Amino acid sequence: MTDQLRGKSTIVGTGHAGFGEAHGLTAYDVMAQSALAALGDAGLTLSDVDGLFCTMMEDSMPALMAAEYLGIQPRFIDGTMSGGSSFVNYLTSATMALDAGLCDVALIVYGSNQRTASGKLVTASRPPAYEAPYNPRYPISAYAMAAARHMHEYGTTREQLADVAVAARAWAQHNPEAFERGPLTREDVLGARMVGDPLTTRDCCLVTDGGGAVVLVRADRARDFPKPPVYVLGSAAESSHRQISQMKDFTVTAARASGKRAFAAAGVSPGDIQAVELYDAFTINTILFLEDLGFCAKGEGGAFVENGRIAPDGALPVNTNGGGLSCVHPGMYGIFTVIEAARQIRGDAPGIQLNDIDLALAHGNGGVLSSQVTAILGSQATL
Amino acid sequence: MPDATGPDQIFQRALADKEIVLPRCDDCGAFHFFPRVLCPHCHGTAISWKPASGKGRVHTTTVVRRKPERGGDYNVCMVELEEGVRMMSRVEGVAPGDVVIDMAVTAFVGEAEGAPVVLFRPAEA
Numbered sequence: 157m158t159d160q161l162r163g164k165s166t167i168v169g170t171g172h173a174g175f176g177e178a179h180g181l182t183a184y185d186v187m188a189q190s191a192l193a194a195l196g197d198a199g200l201t202l203s204d205v206d207g208l209f210c211t212m213m214e215d216s217m218p219a220l221m222a223a224e225y226l227g228i229q230p231r232f233i234d235g236t237m238s239g240g241s242s243f244v245n246y247l248t249s250a251t252m253a254l255d256a257g258l259c260d261v262a263l264i265v266y267g268s269n270q271r272t273a274s275g276k277l278v279t280a281s282r283p284p285a286y287e288a289p290y291n292p293r294y295p296i297s298a299y300a301m302a303a304a305r306h307m308h309e310y311g312t313t314r315e316q317l318a319d320v321a322v323a324a325r326a327w328a329q330h331n332p333e334a335f336e337r338g339p340l341t342r343e344d345v346l347g348a349r350m351v352g353d354p355l356t357t358r359d360c361c362l363v364t365d366g367g368g369a370v371v372l373v374r375a376d377r378a379r380d381f382p383k384p385p386v387y388v389l390g391s392a393a394e395s396s397h398r399q400i401s402q403m404k405d406f407t408v409t410a411a412r413a414s415g416k417r418a419f420a421a422a423g424v425s426p427g428d429i430q431a432v433e434l435y436d437a438f439t440i441n442t443i444l445f446l447e448d449l450g451f452c453a454k455g456e457g458g459a460f461v462e463n464g465r466i467a468p469d470g471a472l473p474v475n476t477n478g479g480g481l482s483c484v485h486p487g488m489y490g491i492f493t494v495i496e497a498a499r500q501i502r503g504d505a506p507g508i509q510l511n512d513i514d515l516a517l518a519h520g521n522g523g524v525l526s527s528q529v530t531a532i533l534g535s536q537a538t539l
Numbered sequence: 540m541p542d543a544t545g546p547d548q549i550f551q552r553a554l555a556d557k558e559i560v561l562p563r564c565d566d567c568g569a570f571h572f573f574p575r576v577l578c579p580h581c582h583g584t585a586i587s588w589k590p591a592s593g594k595g596r597v598h599t600t601t602v603v604r605r606k607p608e609r610g611g612d613y614n615v616c617m618v619e620l621e622e623g624v625r626m627m628s629r630v631e632g633v634a635p636g637d638v639v640i641d642m643a644v645t646a647f648v649g650e651a652e653g654a655p656v657v658l659f660r661p662a663e664a
């Protein structure tokens with residue numbers, strides 16, 4: 157059964173800015189440069205934008221701050237903050253708003269100067285009252301405990317976790333936009349400094365600056381733009397908790413539900429997907445999401461990613477830009493799963509461009525495995 | 540000090556008296572944690588407080604690595620209590636890396652940054 161919103165919106169522009177180190181720029185500067193890049197890609201200008209979908213790591217009203225900075229007065233805004241998944245989630249609200257005529261040009265945008273601002277995770281959130289006394293290091297302690305439980309229940313190994321990082325680096329080595337492009341072996345990952353057992357620094361995403369944006373319009377206008385259209389075929393979310401102590405099963409995420417509904421909406425199944433872009437804040441994420449989205453059975457994610465299976469020339473292309481582990485991770489990575497999926501379909505991926513990609517998946521994660529959002533994007537041929 | 544009335548106040552006040560109490564729903568009989576004004580299982584609002592048995596097992600665990608000069612490594616874990624609820628905590632009296640999943644532990648009221656908190660130690664064999 158496909159959804160009534162299937163194919164109703166199309167991505168007509170993608171852009172990014174400030175990858176790596178954006179010296180001297182604020183988070184909003186990087187946001188604005190990303191917006192300009194995406195609009196330029198679409199042949200549009202800021203004055204065309206009447207729908208704004210944005211959140212930032214700072215401020216309590218970031219969407220308003222962004223609109224003000226950009227000098228626009230959008231008639232529809234969505235600033236829902238579900239962490240890094242927000243930007244995949246906005247595909248749903250943007251499609252709804254476009255389809256209902258509440259806006260005509262939707263801009264999804266994010267920017268951060270997390271690296272040059274100090275390297276600290278900028279955050280407006282308070283530590284949870286019943287966790288703070290134990291000084292967990294956020295967010296790594298939460299993901300480390302999920303990894304430990306997965307290893308305990310399914311025999312997943314540190315070597316398998318390391319293979320996720322090695323595969324991400326192998327993709328990044330071909331991507332001139334990626335921040336980390338040096339060689340990385342399994343031994344390098346295992347021998348790196350342990351930060352939260354069982355995760356080493358190389359099991360953790362980068363801390364970079366950077367921003368990204370995508371522009372969407374109603375599908376009936378898809379052919380009026382310079383780049384090939386990329387349709388939103390299905391998108392779905394599920395939220396399971398906010399604090400890691402409230403996660404019911406540390407080895408199963410809400411991606412199981414979001415994925416199932418996104419696939420149903422798009423009318424496709426995991427076997428049809430040609431490029432998989434997952435929010436890999438930590439190596440365990442990739443394993444959990446491959447399982448929960450149905451690319452392999454629960455507990456088999458470790459074996460699934462072994463020995464280059466998700467690396468270039470492997471069986472399944474995963475995080476083809478190098479991911480948050482090796483390409484870019486400015487506080488929240490979600491927007492980049494959408495951008496890379498769209499570019500693979502358009503045929504202008506910055507690194508390895510896969511052949512004839514018609515269907516790609518973008519998956520966002522927010523909080524501490526808390527919010528899961530899955531989107532399936534397709535080419536003109538998939539409509 | 541006024542009498543404790545809110546769920547968080549009741550829990551904290553008991554901790555200050557070295558007691559660990561857990562909220563239990565009068566309607567469905569299930570415990571929950573953290574304390575709140577409704578039962579997250581059935582959404583009933585009649586909540587009673589029961590003394591915790593203090594018996595639990597480590598559900599999952601990690602070591603937060605920290606430089607020795609800043610205090611050294613420490614444990615952060617999730618403990619599943621006999622009552623069926625989980626809480627974040629720390630197991631003391633054993634090296635942080637020796638805390639393992641399924642380890643039997645016993646709760647006690649300790650202190651963190653001047654405030655009483657629930658901590659655990661390995662259960663007596």
Ligand SMILES: [Zn+2]
Pocket residue numbers: 564565566567568569578579580581582583
């Ligand atoms: Zn109840």
